[in-house]
Amino acid sequence: MGLSISREAVNNHIEMTTRDGFGNVKSVKTESDLATGLLNGIDVKFTSQAAQIAGTSGLEAGLKISPNENLTIGIGTDAVIVTINNGFWTMEGLARSINYQIATAIETGATDLLGLNASVVEGEIRLTYEKPATAADTLSTNIVITNANATTLGFVNGSYSGFVNGVKDQDYTEWGFSQFVDTVVNTVLPAGTGILISVSDGVSFMTISLMVTMGVLDVTDPDMRSFKLFQASVNDTLGSVAVRIDQHGGAMAFTSLHVGKYHDSTNAYTSLVSINMADADQAVFMQSVFGVKEGTAKGFGDANFRLHIVDNSPQFHIGADQGQSMNISMSNMSAEALGVDNIDMTTVKGASAALGRINKAIDLVSAERSKMGAFQNRLEFAINNLRNTHSNLTASESRIRDADIALEMIEFTRNQIISQSGTAMLAQANMVPQGVLQLLQ
Numbered sequence: 001m002g003l004s005i006s007r008e009a010v011n012n013h014i015e016m017t018t019r020d021g022f023g024n025v026k027s028v029k030t031e032s033d034l035a036t037g038l039l040n041g042i043d044v045k046f047t048s049q050a051a052q053i054a055g056t057s058g059l060e061a062g063l064k065i066s067p068n069e070n071l072t073i074g075i076g077t078d079a080v081i082v083t084i085n086n087g088f089w090t091m092e093g094l095a096r097s098i099n100y101q102i103a104t105a106i107e108t109g110a111t112d113l114l115g116l117n118a119s120v121v122e123g124e125i126r127l128t129y130e131k132p133a134t135a136a137d138t139l140s141t142n143i144v145i146t147n148a149n150a151t152t153l154g155f156v157n158g159s160y161s162g163f164v165n166g167v168k169d170q171d172y173t174e175w176g177f178s179q180f181v182d183t184v185v186n187t188v189l190p191a192g193t194g195i196l197i198s199v200s201d202g203v204s205f206m207t208i209s210l211m212v213t214m215g216v217l218d219v220t221d222p223d224m225r226s227f228k229l230f231q232a233s234v235n236d237t238l239g240s241v242a243v244r245i246d247q248h249g250g251a252m253a254f255t256s257l258h259v260g261k262y263h264d265s266t267n268a269y270t271s272l273v274s275i276n277m278a279d280a281d282q283a284v285f286m287q288s289v290f291g292v293k294e295g296t297a298k299g300f301g302d303a304n305f306r307l308h309i310v311d312n313s314p315q316f317h318i319g320a321d322q323g324q325s326m327n328i329s330m331s332n333m334s335a336e337a338l339g340v341d342n343i344d345m346t347t348v349k350g351a352s353a354a355l356g357r358i359n360k361a362i363d364l365v366s367a368e369r370s371k372m373g374a375f376q377n378r379l380e381f382a383i384n385n386l387r388n389t390h391s392n393l394t395a396s397e398s399r400i401r402d403a404d405i406a407l408e409m410i411e412f413t414r415n416q417i418i419s420q421s422g423t424a425m426l427a428q429a430n431m432v433p434q435g436v437l438q439l440l441q
Contacts, residue, residue, distance in 0.1 A: 051271040051299040054253035056291030061123070062090040062224045063152055064174045071155050073102070074144040075129055076112035080105035084153065087222025090178045091120045094153070098125070100219045112139060125153055125166040175247065176224040177290070181213040191215030195282055199254060201242040202272035208234050210286075227252070243273050251291060256299055271299025316379070328375050331368055338364060 017027040069084045082101050084094065098118035106113050115130045131141050143160045154167035181189050189195075195210040211225055227247055234245050242257040256271040274296040277283040286292050317325045335341040338361035344350030 050258065051256040051273040051297045052253055053273050053275050053292065053295065053297045054248060054255075055251040057251055058177050058290035058292075059175055059227055059247060059250045059252060060090055060177070061173050062088060062176055063094070063168055064088055064172045064226075065152055065222070066172075069150040069152060071148040071150045071153075072146045073113075073116065073127065074146065075116055075142075076139045078105070078110035078112035079144075079146075080110060080113060081147075083220075084150070085220060085222060088174055088176055088224040088226045089222050090176070090180075090224045091123060091125065093178060093180060093219075093223035094118075094125055095120050096180070096219045096223070098127075116143070121165065124168060125155075126163055127155075127160075127166075128163040174224070174226050175228070176226045176230070177211070177252075178223050179211045179214045179225055180218070180223045181215060181285075189213055189281060189285055191218060193282075194278075195285065196278040197286070198274075198276040198278075199238060199241055199243050200272075200274040200276075201256060201258075202270070202274065204241050205274070206238050206241045208237055254292075258299065273297050316382075326375075326378060330372065331364070333365060333368060 017025060064087075065084050066086045068086050070081060072079050072081050074080075080102055082098050084097065089097075095118040102113055102116050102118070112135070114135065115132045117128050117130075119126050119128065127143055129141055129143050131139065141162060143162075143164050144158075145155055145160070145164065146157055148155050148157045150166070152169045152172050154169065155164070158164075181191065181193075191213050192215075193213045195213065196207055197210055198205055198207045200206075214221065214223055231245055231247070238244065243254055244257060246253055246255060254273050254275060256273050258271040275292065276294050277286055283294050286294075315325055315327050331337070339357050340354075340361050343354040343357060345354055
């Protein structure tokens, strides 16, 4: 029987498939290193791992603005009309754009806006006003929002003292990465620089475009690249390269489509991923922003196996005739086999994953109990049936025994009659010579 394993990086699922010599195929998916239900009564444990180069950061939750959103922010007698262009934005990008438009308004004479600032606090845009020392004592410290058409950002019309928080629409949350580069800090990657990544699986390679950097002159333009769209484009572009890109939390990962060593009809290959940047400056940028290092990673273990299965499950003869038997097997129900021997309840993520494992373990135990109940019912039925068969056989044996005794009595009587007839005939024959002797005397 052939066994193959292919790893899906999304949600860390492993798909295992068996194919027997007759072409029958069965597949199961698991989140652990144990596959249950692939073979009847047999759990398959494996250690194969796909090659992977994963980052540690760089992805964040932003917003998809569509269409343009506007709001008027006023302090005292001055106000600024803020426009957020449609597209994908990081929260920091939104704050940058609002602050740029406030600064532009101040430069054109709206001095009451001095002290007004946008920032990101706990994932939301916060507008804060701190009255400068040079402002008139009569200047109000209230932030006045009017003409608000910013439902995605979550700002509504009203007057707010000191600060106001937006409450973003969660339906428009989008994961992605910022294309903005602060050229004051990073002088080697000016705006308009294309960040290129060469991806190889050890056999072929492909160069993909990560982003084109944006600078301070682009602050009113959407600054985020949607990871979903980027992922779809990259995975389509990679084509014949057996590597895919996926999201793991707040980071991206390049994962081989093969696990460990995989085999075709003639050769064996090693799961491999290799990442190279266009130059040293881009390599530093990629590592500092995304935590992705240049290099090569290899998988381990095998993706194809040969299994020789021996059925050693107990077999019970449950009938009076030949072939009336059944096999009884029970899967391993230990904590290790159920995947609950090593769960982490110390973090929210670990507890969430543990709940999934526990639910799956409960389902497995319930299914096994149901199977045991079916075995018990079948055996009880067989016991009752054998009891009836035993009673019938005993009655039949008794009737046969009674019939044999009668036959033997008939045979005994017949033999007695024959014996007595023979004796009488012998006595009669002996009387003739005795009579002759008497006459001679």
